[in-house]
Amino acid sequence: MRVNFTVNGSKETVDDVWEGESLLYMLRERMGLPGSKNACEQGECGSCTVYLDGVPACSCLVAAGQVEGREVRTVEGLATGSTGSDQELDPVQEAFVEAGAVQCGFCTPGLIVQSHDLINRVPDPSDAEIREALAGNLCRCTGYEKILDAVRLAASRKAAAAK
């Protein structure tokens, strides 16, 4: 089947999509957007988290056909500018780099999307709020402390920038 939707601000049409496949598969295997990671395929790990109409969801649990006419934003769509020297990372991405919140990096895209949403909704999250927001994102390197540091850093920068 054919699926028409907007991804990272660009209107796309994808053909020959199998009716039973996930949004994650369509993004990675048909659209060259491998930022969202495929790990558990059952919504347990959060590494495939994307925005669907502005709400974070596990893209492995969204049927590709369900995004018809809708808006998807992946980790690739958080930075501004095109790839290259004019590209500017999102403050959350910057914070993950600076805080050393990336070890093997596999969980990072999902954590960044989920943290991005948290900071948008809750500008100054408490540790408990960060932990609850990230409860569905597993880091098997167990680098959670640095990840919490990164979220705190991103939130404080965002707050400072808003002043």
Added chain:
Amino acid sequence: MDFLRPLTWEDALAAKAEHPDAVPIQGGTDVMVEMNFDVHRPPALLDLNPVRELTEWDGVDGRLRIGAGVPYVRLIEELGDRLPGLAQASRTVGSPQIRNRGTVGGNLGAASPAGDSHPPLVAGDAVIEVESAARGTRMIPATEFYTGVKRNALEPDELIRAFWTDPAPGPQYFSKIGTRNAMVIAVCSFAIALNPETRRVGTGVGSAAPTPRRATAAEDFLSAELDWENRGPLSVSAAQRFAELVKEAASPIDDVRGTADYRKHALSVMARRTLTWAWNDYRGAVPGTGEGKEAS
């Protein structure tokens, strides 16, 4: 495989009538897992996301009618004050990403004995509204909706439209046992709902029998035992007897998540705890007693 995408409720019913073997998909948190792991490959998926009616809720004659497609996150944010038991259960569902997408309609459709929304629905006397193009609407009490492990009372041409329940007339609590606080399928769970108007106690036992069920004997015992009039203290023996009767109502199995014995024990503990929280709330609600409303 077909992918059906009706845009209205009427079209959804027509599509289900024409394709009775189509599997409805809402948040996808159960259906897509089965697809991804090739457990189940239905002839068609029936996407209910575009059906706007399902995502709405309303008060009708003092009752709440909640669309089957309202996700858990909205139950928590928009209805947490009116349905505290269901909101507590909703908070224990998966992760934020799952609560953004998962729905009570999906929980009912999947009819897993471990579904988190079932105990509060059962305890709160919820009624499930289902509909078919051919025969119209049927109202099915939650207690009769579940017919077996992952089986429910839906006919092949029917879809779940909404569930009906009263705004909580009294304290409600939900408790669940799992290996951590998030991303956990219930080892077992329990819901309690006090109705001071009818002086009845409602209960819901989850993940400890082929279907979610009430602990009827425990409800009868406690409803008669509680000092509704004077809001007197809860006796230790009454709480223990209630816990015992809840335990007896369960018929759990040994499985990978826990043993039957453990589940029974955990249920009796949860029954006693949730009762204590609820009764303390009820007692604290008396103006001028100086007792806090907060549960411990």
